[in-house]
Amino acid sequence: MLAEIKGLNEECGVFGVWGHPDASQITYYGLHSLQHRGQEGTGIVVSDGKKLTGKKGEGLVTEIFTAEAIEELHGRSAIGHVRYSTAGGGGYENVQPLLFRSQTESLALCHNGNITNATALKTQLEGQGSIFQSSSDTEVLAHLIKRGGFSSLKDRVKNALSMIKGAYAFLIMTETELMVALDPNGMRPLSLGKIGEAYVIASETCAFDIVGAKFIRDILPGELLVIDDNGLQSEMFAHASNLAMCTMEYVYFSRPDSNINGINVHTARKNLGKQLALEVPVLGDVVTGVPDSSISVAIGYAEATGIPYEMGLIKNRYVGRTFIKPSQSLREQGVKMKLSPVRGVVEGKRVIMVDDSIVRGTTSKRIVSMLKEAGATEVHVLISSPPIEHPCFYGIDTSTKEELIAANYSVEEIRQIIGADSLTFLSVEGMVKAIGRKSDHGSCGQCLACFTGKYPTEIYPALVDEKVPVI
Structure with missing residues (x-):
C-alpha cells in the first residue's frame, strides 16, 4: 500500500447514486476509481425504497465486493465508502457506511474528513444516554441527528450539522432520500453528476468518467442537497466562510484526471x-x-x-497489501x-x-x-x-x-x-x-495550515477544554 509508504494518508472517499437500476454495480466502479483515497476498508449500503441493505469489510474494493456480493445488494440507490483510518482508528466497526436501524426509519451515512470537536460532542452525548458502536467520529453525526428534536429529517440534519466543526463531506441515506452536505469552508472535494436521470455524488470527478456520468457542478460549501424520486433540492445550512480547500488534494491526494473546483x-x-x-x-x-x-x-x-x-x-503495482x-x-x-x-x-x-x-x-x-x-x-x-x-x-x-x-x-x-x-x-x-485557485473574497481559497500553522477553523485538541453547543 504505497499510501502507507509515502507517509501521508487521507481519510477516505465517498460515492453515491440515486435512481439507477444498477446502483450497487455503479457504486462498485465508483469506489474502485477512488481506491487511492483509502485501502483499509470499504462498504456499500443500498436502498430498494423500503429497506436498507449493506455490506462492508476490511480490505480493497475488489476483495470485499465479489460478483456474488454485488448481486445480493438490490436497490436503485446506494452510498459507498473507501477508508483510511485516522480519527477512531481501524477495525471492522469503523468501516463505513455506518448503518443504523430504528422503528421509524433506517439511516446510513459515510464521511470524508474529520470532526474536530467530536470528542467533546461524544462525551456530552454519552452523558445523555447515547451508546456508541464505533470509535469513529462519523457516528457522532448519527446520534446528533437522532436526538435533533425536529419532525423532519432534513431539519434534524441541519441542526446536527450546525453543531459539528472541522472538515466534512457527508452522504446520508434513508430508504427514501439521499442527503449530501459539505462543510462551510469547503475543505474536501465533492461533486454532483448525472447518468441519464440518475444523480451521482463523488469525492473526485475521476469517478464520473469511470461510471459514465456527466459532471454537473461542485457541491457548495455549507450546502445541503436533498435527492429523492421527485428530484433535487438545495439549500444552505451554513454561510460559506473562509473557503479553504485542502491544498494536499492538488499536491498529492487526488488523481491527476480529477478536476477540483474547475482546476485539473x-x-x-x-x-x-x-x-x-x-x-x-x-x-x-x-x-x-x-x-x-x-x-x-x-x-x-x-x-x-x-x-x-x-x-x-x-x-x-502487483505487490500485495500488508496488514502489519x-x-x-x-x-x-x-x-x-x-x-x-x-x-x-x-x-x-x-x-x-x-x-x-x-x-x-x-x-x-x-x-x-x-x-x-x-x-x-x-x-x-x-x-x-x-x-x-x-x-x-x-x-x-x-x-x-x-x-x-x-x-x-x-x-x-x-x-x-x-x-x-x-x-x-x-x-x-x-x-x-x-x-491558481481563488476564492470569491480574494483569498487563495486553500487550506495552508500544515505549512503555515494558520488553521481555517477553530481547533479542538483532545487535551483542551471544548465549548460545545447545547444539544
Whole structure:
C-alpha cells in the first residue's frame, strides 16, 4: 500500500447514486476509481425504497465486493465508502457506511474528513444516554441527528450539522432520500453528476468518467442537497466562510484526471513543476518523479528547464497489501518492494528527483539511497510543496509535530538525514500561484495550515477544554 509508504494518508472517499437500476454495480466502479483515497476498508449500503441493505469489510474494493456480493445488494440507490483510518482508528466497526436501524426509519451515512470537536460532542452525548458502536467520529453525526428534536429529517440534519466543526463531506441515506452536505469552508472535494436521470455524488470527478456520468457542478460549501424520486433540492445550512480547500488534494491526494473546483489536478501539478523550475534552477542530467503523484510535477519541471524527463523510478503495482502496522523498518522495506530505480536511466547521471512532500523522511531517505546504489552520481531532491511543519486536524494522519521531520529539523538537517546532494522545497507563495485557485473574497481559497500553522477553523485538541453547543 504505497499510501502507507509515502507517509501521508487521507481519510477516505465517498460515492453515491440515486435512481439507477444498477446502483450497487455503479457504486462498485465508483469506489474502485477512488481506491487511492483509502485501502483499509470499504462498504456499500443500498436502498430498494423500503429497506436498507449493506455490506462492508476490511480490505480493497475488489476483495470485499465479489460478483456474488454485488448481486445480493438490490436497490436503485446506494452510498459507498473507501477508508483510511485516522480519527477512531481501524477495525471492522469503523468501516463505513455506518448503518443504523430504528422503528421509524433506517439511516446510513459515510464521511470524508474529520470532526474536530467530536470528542467533546461524544462525551456530552454519552452523558445523555447515547451508546456508541464505533470509535469513529462519523457516528457522532448519527446520534446528533437522532436526538435533533425536529419532525423532519432534513431539519434534524441541519441542526446536527450546525453543531459539528472541522472538515466534512457527508452522504446520508434513508430508504427514501439521499442527503449530501459539505462543510462551510469547503475543505474536501465533492461533486454532483448525472447518468441519464440518475444523480451521482463523488469525492473526485475521476469517478464520473469511470461510471459514465456527466459532471454537473461542485457541491457548495455549507450546502445541503436533498435527492429523492421527485428530484433535487438545495439549500444552505451554513454561510460559506473562509473557503479553504485542502491544498494536499492538488499536491498529492487526488488523481491527476480529477478536476477540483474547475482546476485539473494534472495541470496544477505541472504548474507546480514549472514554478519549481523558476525557484530552483538545478544542474542535472535527468528529471524523474516519484510515482504516482509527482510524475506530473516532474514533467512540468522538465518542460520548463529543458532537462529530459525519464522514468528513473518504477512502481511495482502487483505487490500485495500488508496488514502489519507500518513501523519504520517496514516502511523502509515497503519502499524497496514497491519502488525500483531504473539503472539504465540513472547510472552515471546527476538525477533531479521530484516528490510532492516530505513527512517523516523515511521514504525520501530510502529512495535517495536506492538511486545512488543504482549509480546516480548526484541526487537533488525538489519538493513541490513547502515543509510540512504543523499537524493536520482535518482528516490527514499527521496529528502531532513529533512525527513531522520539518517541525524538528532545518532544511539542511533534513538534506543530511535523507542523504541528498541538495534539497529544496517550493515556497508557499509559489505553490498558491501555481495551483491558481481563488476564492470569491480574494483569498487563495486553500487550506495552508500544515505549512503555515494558520488553521481555517477553530481547533479542538483532545487535551483542551471544548465549548460545545447545547444539544
